[in-house]
Amino acid sequence: MTSTLSADLIASRLAEAVPGAVEESNERDVWVKAESVLDVCGFLKDDADLKFDYLVSISAVDYIEHFEVVYHLVSMPHNHGAVVRTRCWGREEPSVPSVTGLWQGADFQEREVYDLMGVSFTGHVNLKRLLLWEGYPGHPQRKDYLEPPR
Amino acid sequence: MYGIGIAKGLMVTLTNLFRKPFTIQYPEEAVPQSPRFRGEEFAWYEERCTGCASCAKYCPLGIIRIVTHPGGANVPEGDSYAIDVFDIDIGRCMFCGLCVEACPYDALFMGSGFERGQYRRDDLIITVDELRSSERRPSTWFRPQLEERDYRPQGGEPLSWEEVGR
C-alpha cells in the first residue's frame, strides 16, 4: 500500500459505476451510503484499474449519533490502498450489507464488529457473537456501554 | 533415499547429547541479569521526592497510591510535600516502568530483584516504610546517569540519594 488512492478519484469512479452511492467525499475520505456498500465494494474489487482484491480490515467507530464502519482496502496488483467509510444512523438496529460474499476474510471481522459494536451485517450467513458468549447483555465497545452490575 | 534425513536428524540429537547443557540451576546459580532489569523492589529516595505523584498519574493500572501533606521541608532544593502513604501494589504491577519514566526528580527507580514471592496478595503491597527502610539497588532502567557510571545493581553496593541524581 505504497500510495493511498485519492478519495476524489475513487468518488468520481464510483459516481459513474454506482450512481448515488457516494454520500460525501474530500481528498482523504469517501463516505458511501450504507445500503450501497456491497455494490461499491463489488465495483472496487472487480474494476481493472482499482482491483482492490485484499480486504485489510473492517473497523467500526461509535460517534454517538452514528456508527461509522471503515473498510481498509488494498490492491495487491497495483499496490495501492483506499479507505471506504459508511455511516449508519440509529443506535437500535444499525445495519450494513455484509461483504463476506466478496471477501471471505470479512467473516470474523464482521462478527467481531457485530459482537462488540452492535452493527449487524445483513447477508452474513453466520452472524453470531465472536468473542463474547451468546446472551451477553449489550455491546461493550459502544461509548454508552455500562458494565452490568454484578 | 528414505532414511538419510532421519539419520541426519539422529546425528544432530547425538551430538547434542554430548554438548554442554543449557540449563541454569537457578537457586544455586545466579541467572545473568542485565543492569536494566525491571525488577520488583522499587527503589525510592525520599530526599529527592517532592510528592508530585506523577508516578501515580502515569501508572496505566493506577496501582500507586500517594497521600501527602504540605509543609515538609525534606528536599534540599526547597519545600515540598511530606509523604504519608506511598503504596505500590506490585501484585497488579506489570513492571512497565512508566512511573519511573514519569518521575522528573529521579526519585523513583525500578528495583533489581525478582524474588519477592508472597503467599497473600496483601503482602505484595510495598508500603512507604518498606520503601524507606529497604536497601536501594536501583535498576539503571531509564536512568542513563547510572549507566554512564557503569553501575551494576546485581551484587553492587546500595546507592544513597546523592549518588543517583543526574
Added chain:
Amino acid sequence: MGGYTPFREANAFFGNLYDLFAGLNVFGVSLIPEWLAYFVAGFLVIFIVINVVVITTTVGTWVERRLIGRIQSRLGPNRWGPFGLLTPVADALKLLTKEDTRPEGVDGWVFNLAPLVFILGPLLVFAVIPFGKNTYVADLNIGILFIIAVTTVPTIAMFMAGWGSGNRYSLFGAMRGVAQLVSYEVPLVLSIVGVLLLAGSLSLVDIVESQRIPFILIQPLGFFIFIVAISAEMNRSPFDIVEADSELVAGFHTEYSGMKWGTFQLAEFIAPFGAASIITTLFLKGWEGPVLPSHLWFFIKVWAIWFILLWVRATLPRLRVDQIMALAWKFLFPLGLINLFITAGLLLIWEDPTTIQLWAMGGINWVIALVCLVVSSHLMSDKLTARPPLAPVPGRSSGRAQEAR
C-alpha cells in the same frame, strides 16, 4: 520327587531353591511338603524376576529422562537424591498418594481392570527370557509363540481402557491401537521366522545356544523389521499414535489418574526393556559373551538396544495413521517375505551349515538386505525428497523505496 524332576533339572536356580525348601527337615521329618516347596520356590523365582524387572525399569525411567534431557540440551531431573536418582521414588510416591478420579459415565469394571491387564503383557514376556546361563523362569518349548501371544494382551487392555473411559479421545486412541497392532503383528512374526529356521527351535534358551554367530549378522533384514515392528507394537515414537499427546491428549489413558495411570506408565516403561530383551535373545546371541559374566553381558546388550529405542524416540516426529499402516503392509511385509524366502532357500542349499557357511549366508543376506532397503526406500520416497530452499524473491519493491535510493 518324581513329577517335578525334569523341571527342576532344567532350571538350576529354581532347582537349588526347591532342593533347599524340600530338604528342610527336623530329625528326618520334612517340614515342607514337596508341593509347597515347589510352590514357594516358584513364587520366589517369580518374585525376584518381577522385582529385578521393575527396579530396572525404575532406574530406566531415570536414565531415560536424564538422557532425553541431555539430548534436549538440558539437565533432566536432578533434584531428588544424588543426580536425581530418587526421582522415580518421588514419582511413585506422588502417584500412590494422588486422588484416583473416576469420571462420570465410565464402564466401571472395564475401566478399573484395564491397567492390570495392560501391565500383564510386558511382565509375562520375562517369563521365558533367559537372563543368563541357566537363569530363566521357564524354558517353554514354544517360547517365541508365547511371547507373540502375550505381547498382544496390552492391546485388549488398551481397548478396554478406551471403551471404558467413555471419552472420545480415548476411543480414538484405542481404535488406532488395535488397527496398528493387527498390522504390525504380521511383519513382526515374519521377521522372527528366519531366526527360527536358523535356530531350529521355538525355545528361547535353545535359540541363544544355537547362535554360533549373532543372528543379527545373518538376519540383518529380520533385525531391522523386528526393531521397527516391535517399536510400533510398544507404541513408541515415531509410532505413538495411540497416545499421541498433541492429537489425542493422552489417547486411551486420558481419563486415568493416580496409580492407575502409573500402572499404564510403568507398563509402557517396562515394554522397551522387554523388547530389548527379546531382540538381545533373538539377534544378539543373548547372554553369551567372552570374559564377563553372562548376566552382565545380557544387561549390556539390553541397555544398548534400549538406548537406540530411546534415541529414536527423542528425535523423530510421529507418523500418521495411514502412513503407519502403509509402512507395515507396503514396506515391512514384503521385506519380511523376501527375508523368509531367502533364508529358507539358503537353508535348503546348506542343510546343516558350518560356521563358514553361516558367514557366507550372512554375507548374502547383507547384500540382499541393502539392495532391498535401497530399492524399497526409493519406491517409497518418490514424493518425499526435500524441496530446495525457497527461492528468495526480491519482493514487490515500492515506488517510494526506489525514490529513496
Added chain:
Amino acid sequence: MTLRTEPVTINLGPQHPSTHGVFRMRITFDGEVILDVEPVFGYLHRGSEKLAEERTYAQVVTLTDRLDYVSSMSNNLAYVLAVEKLAGIQPPERAMYLRVIAAELQRISSHLVATGFFLNDLGALATPLMYCFREREKILDLFEMLCGARITLSYMRVGGVFQDAPTEFWPAIRDFLSFMPEYVDEYEKMLTGNEILLSRTKDVGILAGETAINCSASGPVLRSAGVNWDLRKADPYDVYDRLEFDVPVGTVGDNYDRYLLRIAEIRQSLRIIEQCVDQIPEGPVRERIPNLVRPPVGDAYAHVESPKGELGFYLVSDGSIAPYRCKIRSPSLINLTVLRDILIGWKLADMIVTFGSIDINMGEVDR
C-alpha cells in the same frame, strides 16, 4: 450387511495440548477424517480495545505487549507507528534503526517458537522445541539488555524508543549474529530432510493463493501460498526501504512450505539485523514530545509485518490525551479464516499440524 456409522463430534479444546492457548474447535469426524470445523473464540478476551480508550497514548504501549505475547516488539512498533502517523511525529533515525533491530529479533524469536511448537504438534517429543527455545533465550537476553524485560517489553515510545541501547548490547548482538546461522543450519539438518516430517507436511493443508488473498490471510500463511506480499517491501515503514533483503515465497502453500518459509525468514531477518548494526547512525533516540500526546482530530491506520502477519492499528483521535477508538487488526484472528478451507477432508493428525503451521497466538486472536 452394512454397518451403520455416524459422524463423531469432538470439542477440541479449550483445554487441549495443541490448540496453542485456550481455543476451541468443534470438529465433526467421519472416522479420522474431518467433515466440519467450527472455531469458537473468546476465552482470552480481555477487551484490549476498550481498555485502550481509557488510557493515554503512552500507556497503551503496555497494553500492546499483551496482545501477541511472543512478539511484543512488533505490537509496540505497530501501535507507535499509528500514533506517530496520527500526530505527525517523525522519530529520529537512530530510533528507527533500533526499532527495526528489535522487531527483527522479535521475528526470529517468534518464528523459533512457531517452528518448535509446529514440530511439537508433529509429535517430536519436544526436542526441536527445546533447541528452538535455547536460541530464543539468547534473544530474550538481548531484549533484557535492551529494555530490562524479556516478554512484556514496552520498548518503543511515541516518537522513538525509550532509551538508547547500552554499550554492551552491540558486542552481544554481533556475537548473536555470528552463532545464530549455525544453529539455523542445525535445525535444517535435523528437520528439513527428515522423511517423517516430509511425509507428514508435504502436500498437506494446501492453501491456494487466491483463497489466501480472499480470506485476507497475511504473513507466512499468505506468502507460503505463493503471494509475494510483504509489508516491509510493499509499504516500507521505518528504515526497511534502505535495507536489502529478500522475501521468501512458497510454491505450493502446504505445511512444509510454511515451515521452510519461517526458516528462510529467520535467515533474512539475520541479514537485516546485520545491515542495521552496520548502518546505524549516532544521534538521539527519542523525539522531544510532551508526555501527554494530543494528536489532532482524525484517524490513522498503520500496519507492520509482524511475525504472524499484517498487524494494524486503526486509531481515531478526538484531540484528547486518550485514543477515541483503537481497533487492532490482528493477523492471528484473520488468518484463522482459512481454517475451514485447509482442514476439511484431512485427518485429525494433519489437522493438528496444519493448525500449528498457521501459527496463531490466542492473546492476539481474542485480544
